[in-house]
Structure formats: structure tokens, C-alpha cells
Amino acid sequence: MDLNADLAEGFGRWEMGDDEALLGLVTSANVACGFHAGDAAVIRSAVDQAAKRGVAVGAQVGYRDLAGFGRRFIDVEPRELTDDVIYQIGALAAFARVVGTEVRYVKPHGALYNAIVHHAEQAAAVVEAVRDYDPSLAVLGLPGSQWLAQAERAGLRTFREAFADRAYTPEATLVSRRERGAVLHDAEEIAERCLRLAAGEPIRAIDGSEIQVHADSICLHGDSPDAVAIARTVRNRLTEAGVELRAFATGEG
Template identity: 75%
Template sequence: MPIDLNSDLGEGFGRWELGDDEALLSIVTSANVACGFHAGDPVVLRRTCEEAARRGVAIGAHVGYRDLAGFGRRFVDMPPEELTDDIVYQLGALGAFARIAGERVRYVKPHGALYNAIVHHEEQAAAVVEAVRLYDPELPVLGLPGSVWLDLAGRAGLRTVREAFADRAYTPEGTLVSRRSPGAVLHDPEEVAERCLRIARGESIAAVDGSRVLVEADSLCVHGDSPGAVRIARAVSDRLGAEGVRIAAFA
């Protein structure tokens, strides 16, 4: 079975640049494009969509809380109907820029604190599901295996896609180690590539406490804002290719 390789892109804002989007778009098969709430602005959104379309990379909406100052990594307690409207707004914004690039939004992936919240937060997970259902019920949704988000999305008839993180440490329960904890982010390209190969083969990986955990995934994420992101993504792509694992977009 092929596996997708995705990255969070379009996360610059104004004069602030983050990551090497052009290089990553030459490696990954899916681009999670920031939609202006946690990062990104109209210029960045258009440029990222055009480059993704030019390279044949699937464009996904990387939706999050309205939190530019915190890069979307702070939980926001808000009424579910407001969260739904915020997600629809972001989908519409990215959809416009994807369209003028000759493409369309092909999937949805929540960002940062929202991604982590809806692993367990049923009310917010339902609000995001409702936004996708209203905007385009044919859009696949990307998330953590076993999350409330994917469970509710599946019940609503949305296509669900399981995601693993190439450069993040896991708890024994299969959730992500908090970024505030030591060792939460992995930086060694060869170590990350080996973990990704094991995930692609359906084998267990080492959890943060040394135990083994099985992380089932249809897509692997390399964070575009991590130091050495390009080297890590290239190492993962090269290792999977060398071992006969085909990399292809799920959308």
C-alpha cells in the first residue's frame, strides 16, 4: 500500500518567513496550507497554492484557532457554532486561492492546539466535522488514529485518513508528547526515516518511555517549521523509496 508524505506549509506572515516551502514541495505529496488564522496571509496563500499546483502536490486546508500570536498552539474555549464558522471561513479563503491556481482544496487537517484538542474534546470535534460537512462532505479529513475527531467524522460520512508524525515523540497510548516536554521533537533524519519505514510497514515504534507502540497511518507528516525539515523529509522519502514503499497522495 502506498503512503502519503505531508507537511505544514504556507506558514509565513507578512515579512515573517517560516520554513522552506519550495524545497518541501519538491519532496512531499500533500501540502497542509495555513489558512490565515494561525499563520499565512493572502500573498502567502496564493503563492503556496500556485507552487503546489505547479508541482502536482495535493492542497489541504490546515485550519486552526484564530491565534496568530500563539501560532495556533494555544487552546481556545469557544462556542461550537463559532468554531464551525471559523473553519468554514478558512476553507473558503484557501478554496479561493486554490481555484485561481487551477486546483482545489482536497482534504482538511486541523492545526496545533485544535488538532490536539479534538483528539478528546467531543464538542469541538463535532464543530469541525460540521464545518467540513457543510463546506464539502466529499473532503477527506486527516487526524490522529483513535481520536474523537476521526470517529465523529466517520460517523458523519466523511472519509477519514490516519496520520503519523515523522518528527514527534509518542506516548505509550499513541498520542503525541507535549512540545513542552523534553524530547518531544525529533531532529535526527536517519532516526526519523527509520521510524517512518517501520510505520509504513505496520511495525511498532519506540514510545517516549522505551515501550513499543503501534501507530497505524495512511499519511506521514514532517513539520515544515522544524529545524532541518527539508533534510528530514528528504531522508524519509529516500529511505521509503529505497525500501520499495511507494509515496503517493491519498487525496
């Protein structure tokens, strides 16, 4: 199983998350590319630390929405969205090259991630961006999404993601952050859920029903105050249970 976390989400004097600590716990790093978060110094630092620790680097692309942290839907034209995604991957790839690593996958962020679960036009635009930039890149997203379905049809390598600390609807989509109970905070509860995900067992939706979420990677959010403690608990519980932790994305096409 792969463990991933969102990194490089500070901007200027605004600091968010403990990238250094999280990079000691995860196997893949979703690095912000400057559109929803991250400035040049923050991005380079995250990529440099990831390279030194052997953590796979992924481009976390989003809407051009620094003020909203990329969590607001934008009805952007498909061609513009394609170009924005290419721009973001390219920016991250430059820093990766400088520090001796490379971008291995693409994961959309926030509102874009949720939009392209069902928004076929925007999903197609992001798929086109990845295919045009480098069709050997892997892509990461929600199981059953338009994003992964269209990426697979386009010949891209697709990987499924589950969320350690986000509540699910009975339809196996993410509960909106505007709703009560959308984010889980109990480390032991989160770790137990991750064990079930790794074993391919059902987990509970927000209404108490059981749903099946197939995953190649589990996301541990880095922007909560207890993010590092949760990530450490999850990693320890998985390794104690004999789950091998390794990056899902390699350099192989």
C-alpha cells in the same frame, strides 16, 4: 504512503519554512489558512507551487491565534468554531481555484488538532464545518481520535496520520511540545521510524515501550531548521525500500 508537510506558515515579513523545497518532496500540502499563520500572498504562493508540482492541497485549519501560532487551546463556542473553520476552508479554496487546483482535504493544526483527539464538542464542530462546506472533502487526523470517529459517523472520508518527528506517549498520543524530547531531530532515526510506520510495524513511545500507530499519511514538519534535510532523508529511505509515495486524497467522493 503519503508524505505531508505544513506550508504557508510565514506572515508578512516573518518567514518560516522552505515551501518550495518541501513541495519537491511531499505528496500532500497542509496549507495554513490565515488564522494560525499565513497571509494572502504566502498562501497563494504555496497553493500555486503545489498545483504546478501535482501536490494535493489540504486546508490546515486552526484557532484564531496568530500570536501563539495556533498552539494555545481556546475554549471557543462550537458554532463559532464551525464558522471559523468554514471561513478558513473557503479562503484557501478561493486561491486554489485561481491557480487551477482545489482543496482536497482538511487537517486541523496545533492545539485544535490535539484538542479534538478527546474534546468531543469541538470535534463535532469541526466535523460539522467540513460536512456543511463540502462533504466530499477528506479529513486527516490522529488514529483513535474523536475527530476521526465523529467524521466517519458523519459519512466523511477519514485518513489516519502519523508524525515523523514527534514523540508519542504510551497511549499513542503526541507528547506536549513543552516536554523534553517532544520533537525528534536525528534524520536517520526519523527515517527509520517512517520505514516502520510504512511497514505497519510498532514504533517506540517516549518511555521506551512499543506502540502501534496505523497511518495513511506521515507528517513532516516544515518549521524546524533542518526540515528539508529530514524530509529528503525520509523520502529517499522510503523510495529505496520500495514504498510507493502518493497522495491519500483524490477528487473522488
